[in-house]
Amino acid sequence: MSLKDKISSMNMSEIVEMCIDQEQQAIDLYTMAMDQAKDDAARQKFQELVDMETVHKVSLKSFEIERYIDLPPADLKVTDYLMEPTMNDNLTTQEILIVAAKREDKTAKMYQDLADHFSADKKLNTFFQMMADEELRHKHDLESEYEQEFLPEG
Amino acid sequence: MDRQKPESFNPIPVKERLTIPRQNMPEQDPNIRNGNFLEVNLGLTEDQAVIEAQRCIECKKPTCIEGCPVSIQIPDFIQLICKQDFLAAANKIKEDSSLPAVCGRVCPQESQCEAVCVVGKRFESVAIGRLERFVADYAMQHGNGDGSQSNRPEPTGHKIAIVGSGPAGLAAASDLIKEGHEVTVYEALHEFGGVLVYGIPEFRLPKAILRKEVANLENRGVKFIKNFIIGRSMTLQELFEEEGFDAVFLGLGAGLPRFMNIPGENLNGVYSANEFLTRSNLMRGYDFPEWDTPLYRAKHAIIVGGGNTAMDAVRTAKRLGAEEASIVYRRSEEEMPARNEEIHHAKEEGVAFMNLVNPIEFIGDENGSVVAAKCLRMELGEPDASGRRRPVPIEGSEFIMEVDMVVIAVGNGSNPLIAQTTPEIETNKWGNIVADEDGQTSMEGVFAGGDIVTGGATVILAMGAGRKAATAINQYLKTKVGSVA
Numbered sequence: 039m040s041l042k043d044k045i046s047s048m049n050m051s052e053i054v055e056m057c058i059d060q061e062q063q064a065i066d067l068y069t070m071a072m073d074q075a076k077d078d079a080a081r082q083k084f085q086e087l088v089d090m091e092t093v094h095k096v097s098l099k100s101f102e103i104e105r106y107i108d109l110p111p112a113d114l115k116v117t118d119y120l121m122e123p124t125m126n127d128n129l130t131t132q133e134i135l136i137v138a139a140k141r142e143d144k145t146a147k148m149y150q151d152l153a154d155h156f157s158a159d160k161k162l163n164t165f166f167q168m169m170a171d172e173e174l175r176h177k178h179d180l181e182s183e184y185e186q187e188f189l190p191e192g
Numbered sequence: 193m194d195r196q197k198p199e200s201f202n203p204i205p206v207k208e209r210l211t212i213p214r215q216n217m218p219e220q221d222p223n224i225r226n227g228n229f230l231e232v233n234l235g236l237t238e239d240q241a242v243i244e245a246q247r248c249i250e251c252k253k254p255t256c257i258e259g260c261p262v263s264i265q266i267p268d269f270i271q272l273i274c275k276q277d278f279l280a281a282a283n284k285i286k287e288d289s290s291l292p293a294v295c296g297r298v299c300p301q302e303s304q305c306e307a308v309c310v311v312g313k314r315f316e317s318v319a320i321g322r323l324e325r326f327v328a329d330y331a332m333q334h335g336n337g338d339g340s341q342s343n344r345p346e347p348t349g350h351k352i353a354i355v356g357s358g359p360a361g362l363a364a365a366s367d368l369i370k371e372g373h374e375v376t377v378y379e380a381l382h383e384f385g386g387v388l389v390y391g392i393p394e395f396r397l398p399k400a401i402l403r404k405e406v407a408n409l410e411n412r413g414v415k416f417i418k419n420f421i422i423g424r425s426m427t428l429q430e431l432f433e434e435e436g437f438d439a440v441f442l443g444l445g446a447g448l449p450r451f452m453n454i455p456g457e458n459l460n461g462v463y464s465a466n467e468f469l470t471r472s473n474l475m476r477g478y479d480f481p482e483w484d485t486p487l488y489r490a491k492h493a494i495i496v497g498g499g500n501t502a503m504d505a506v507r508t509a510k511r512l513g514a515e516e517a518s519i520v521y522r523r524s525e526e527e528m529p530a531r532n533e534e535i536h537h538a539k540e541e542g543v544a545f546m547n548l549v550n551p552i553e554f555i556g557d558e559n560g561s562v563v564a565a566k567c568l569r570m571e572l573g574e575p576d577a578s579g580r581r582r583p584v585p586i587e588g589s590e591f592i593m594e595v596d597m598v599v600i601a602v603g604n605g606s607n608p609l610i611a612q613t614t615p616e617i618e619t620n621k622w623g624n625i626v627a628d629e630d631g632q633t634s635m636e637g638v639f640a641g642g643d644i645v646t647g648g649a650t651v652i653l654a655m656g657a658g659r660k661a662a663t664a665i666n667q668y669l670k671t672k673v674g675s676v677a
């Protein structure tokens with residue numbers, strides 16, 4: 039069953055639960071990455087992501103989130119064709135970035151589907167659209183970092 | 193402080209100098225050299241060097257010095273060439289650079305000193321790199337390869353270990369031995385020189401140059417120990433505690449191959465650039481069967497990447513007999529980080545360039561050998577942090593091409609061994625050692641510089657970092673360990 043179909047068969051509390059679960063998985067991943075990171079800049083970066091995803095979790099209770107003025111940057115698709123590493127405690131920074139970017143992509147798609155699903159409800163539609171944009175912004179940041187470090191001559 | 197303008201030895205009026213054409217360096221014919229490993233560039237003749245030097249217009253504010261990462265006194269050495277005092281010119285360069293014969297060959301001059309040469313604004317810039325190479329070779333041939341002092345200084349009694357014999361380590365060793373310290377270089381591989389011997393091929397940088405540089409340092413008292421891995425054969429702590437070193441310089445480089453994380457990268461016939469070039473250069477794969485290192489002679493070899501490493505690998509593949517050798521690069525030629533000369537030479541030698549193409553999968557046969565690459569076509573989008581325009585995949589543009597050899601040359605990471613075995617050494621998230629401007633790391637008495645700190649960069653920057661750290665080590669020995677004699 040596609041996510042769209044799945045959404046159609048869910049009630050609102052199931053939808054919120056699915057979204058919170060998705061955000062929690064991201065928080066867990068970034069917390070692990072933060073613990074592994076050896077310098078302050080990296081820790082800070084992952085802390086920021088944990089904070090943002092935590093804000094998302096909270097926002098899902100009220101369906102309100104601060105609006106960004108800028109549209110999300112273009113999707114770089116740098117990690118789209120890369121293999122998804124299986125989760126374990128020994129992921130390298132390269133693998134963490136791939137896992138994270140792919141996760142942001144999936145989450146953005148989930149929110150986009152939800153925005154489409156609620157196209158008739160202005161508040162929910164705007165909320166889920168903004169959430170989708172946020173996740174795409176994260177994906178862009180992670181992929182930029184990936185390009186800089188792992189494809190300097192690529 | 194205002195710098196003193198060097199005495200002029202150029203008899204030609206300034207206006208006339210601008211009419212002198214840039215002197216072309218003789219080269220091996222492309223169709224001959226793509227079948228051998230001898231050096232491509234043959235060097236300027238003495239006459240050519242003097243004519244080229246005479247093209248310098250002796251600017252009041254020589255921007256070329258600012259363009260050089262180690263501030264070589266370029267106008268000064270150029271005037272000494274005009275004077276035909278080539279040994280003095282070499283010594284002038286040696287004041288700021290430890291490895292001019294190397295830098296004259298491999299520095300990206302077009303984006304450094306020559307990029308800001310005032311003559312270059314309207315005409316072709318003065319060929320500073322070629323002149324540097326000329327005087328360095330002249331000095332080597334005329335027994336003054338050492339370039340600096342020949343008398344041994346008074347021993348200070350201080351012992352310094354250098355880990356890694358790349359340009360950073362060699363430059364640090366050269367400056368520290370000058371001070372009278374006891375200097376020992378530890379190298380993991382069986383030859384000294386780092387990337388300069390295991391990465392950059394003979395046809396661009398003959399190994400004999402490195403051997404001479406190392407022999408010079410040995411003559412000056414530096415001790416060299418090979419096949420010795422710090423972190424495995426001996427730990428960093430043991431260097432201090434058991435071997436009695438007072439300070440250590442880490443010039444470990446960025447030699448860890450990076451892969452792309454796409455399916456099929458572990459098929460037979462898919463190499464990292466590091467492995468491929470090491471097999472050819474260090475293990476003399478190019479001399480097979482004289483040397484016992486087999487390397488595959490491909491029908492179609494593709495090299496993924498657009499840097500110097502990719503150019504070295506593709507030109508090596510061609511020389512090893514590949515029927516077709518192609519660069520596969522996600523961006524366009526304009527964004528390639530490789531030196532212009534390498535791209536130009538590769539083209540002349542028959543290398544094909546498949547730009548705006550990105551492999552997304554390598555496909556194998558029943559024996560697990562690579563037989564094809566699935567690729568996507570790309571288009572250029574907005575610039576990224578490095579200023580290069582970003583490639584964006586074109587939806588539905590997948591295509592498959594036959595290949596029987598692949599070399600991945602998209603970048604390198606730092607080797608994690610020292611960081612893993614020495615928790616006191618702080619590293620950043622990419623595994624690079626964290627060091628300040630002077631190379632001081634988080635561990636007392638331990639300094640670091642070159643690619644291990646910056647990530648993959650250039651020879652001249654590594655050399656400059658080694659020299660800076662040497663100055664800091666001297667200072668450290670004076671203040672912390674006890675006065676230097």
Ligand SMILES: Cc1cc2nc3c(=O)[nH]c(=O)nc-3n(C[C@H](O)[C@H](O)[C@H](O)COP(=O)(O)OP(=O)(O)OC[C@H]3O[C@@H](n4cnc5c(N)ncnc54)[C@H](O)[C@@H]3O)c2cc1C
Binds near residue numbers: 358421
């Ligand atoms: C194929 C290729 C082509 C390049 N072409 C150019 C070019 O044209 N121009 C340019 O400016 N730059 C070029 N570069 C980049 C340049 O070579 C590097 O920036 C430079 O060599 C870095 O110097 P380094 O001394 O920091 O390290 P390296 O040259 O990498 O040397 C480090 C040395 O340390 C040794 N080592 C590592 N760990 C240990 C240990 N634990 N114990 C003992 N020894 C250890 C290694 O074996 C190695 O020999 C190229 C790089 C590559 C790979």
